[in-house]
Amino acid sequence: xxWQLDLALLFLIVIIAIAAITVRDLLSxxxxxCAYSFLMAVVWVExxxxxxxxxEAAVGxxxxxxxxxxxxxxxxxxxxx
Amino acid sequence: MxxxxxxxxxxxxxxxxxxxxxxxxxxFIQLFGLYVIIHGAGGPGxxxxxxxxxxxxxxxxxxAFGIVKAGNRFTEATNTVFFSTGVYIxxxxxxxxxxxxxxxxxxxxxxxxxxxxxxxxxxxxxGMDLVEIGIGITxxxxxxxxxxxxxxxxxxxxVEGED
Numbered sequence: 001x002x003w004q005l006d007l008a009l010l011f012l013i014v015i016i017a018i019a020a021i022t023v024r025d026l027l028s029x030x031x032x033x034c035a036y037s038f039l040m041a042v043v044w045v046e047x048x049x050x051x052x053x054x055x056e057a058a059v060g061x062x063x064x065x066x067x068x069x070x071x072x073x074x075x076x077x078x079x080x081x
Numbered sequence: 082m083x084x085x086x087x088x089x090x091x092x093x094x095x096x097x098x099x100x101x102x103x104x105x106x107x108x109f110i111q112l113f114g115l116y117v118i119i120h121g122a123g124g125p126g127x128x129x130x131x132x133x134x135x136x137x138x139x140x141x142x143x144x145a146f147g148i149v150k151a152g153n154r155f156t157e158a159t160n161t162v163f164f165s166t167g168v169y170i171x172x173x174x175x176x177x178x179x180x181x182x183x184x185x186x187x188x189x190x191x192x193x194x195x196x197x198x199x200x201x202x203x204x205x206x207x208g209m210d211l212v213e214i215g216i217g218i219t220x221x222x223x224x225x226x227x228x229x230x231x232x233x234x235x236x237x238x239x240v241e242g243e244d
Contacts (some may be wrong), residue, residue: 050125054117058133063224066140070231 001047009043024079030068037061103145110138122206128213132220139225148232160226167219174211182205 001009013036037060044053116136121127143151175190182194192208193201 051127054125054130055133058137060131061230062137063133063140066137066144066228067231068168070228 005046006043009039009046013039013043024081026072026077026079027069029071030065033068034061034065037064099145100136102138103141107138107142110141114138114217118213119210121213122209128216128219131213132217133224135217135221136224136228139221140228143228143232148234149228151192152229152233155225155229157226157229160229163222164219164226165221167215167217170215170218171212174208174215178208 012077016032016036016039020029020036023029023032037056041053041057041061044050082120088237101193114131115135116131117126118128118131131161139151139155142154174192178191178194179189182188182191185194190203190208190212192212195204195208197204197207
């Protein structure tokens with residue numbers, strides 16, 4: 001474990017999470033959640049938990065993003081003010 | 082997201098680059114999913130992750146070729162058969178373990194008692210692989226089914242609030 005890398009990754013994850021809940025474009029929010037899942041997978045690998053990282057990358061970044069985009073295609077793209 | 086231009090909702094596909102790349106990528110993604118399922122016992126991966134990877138190949142197929150063509154190839158009835166088959170494989174291996182281990186321990190999913198080979202450890206590894214295959218089939222069918230139900234539009238249905 002490299003604590004500097006951990007600190008940088010977790011800092012980025014917090015920034016992305018805050019951005020995902022503040023942005024008004026819902027497609028951008030979905031893409032930010034995808035980036036969040038990828039960075040979380042990197043953190044899991046860095047903590048030597050490859051199995052969890054595999055699940056996070058496959059489900060969080062792959063399947064959930066496709067589900068959310070499919071759900072977004074049925075509704076409005078922009079959040080109300 | 083106009084349904085005529087995007088391949089996901091409309092019946093027409095995308096452009097030729099997306100179709101060619103998808104046609105090349107889908108078999109390799111499925112092969113990687115099978116690899117993850119089979120190597121799940123000894124390393125990272127397993128039935129769930131492999132099933133999700135195979136399902137994501139179907140999602141790529143839907144994105145490239147449209148839901149109508151994909152729905153013709155992978156119908157709801159096939160999906161139902163697949164996800165019940167996976168559950169039956171899982172529960173069947175577990176019940177087989179109980180039946181074959183009646184004289185000894187009779188535990189659910191204690192793979193060693195299945196008489197596939199003469200060694201207890203080899204039986205255990207083979208039984209684990211069978212269970213992983215069952216989990217993979219179920220997860221693949223369920224995630225594909227969820228995605229199809231989210232994307233599928235009925236005839237004459239309009240998307241609300243386009244801007």
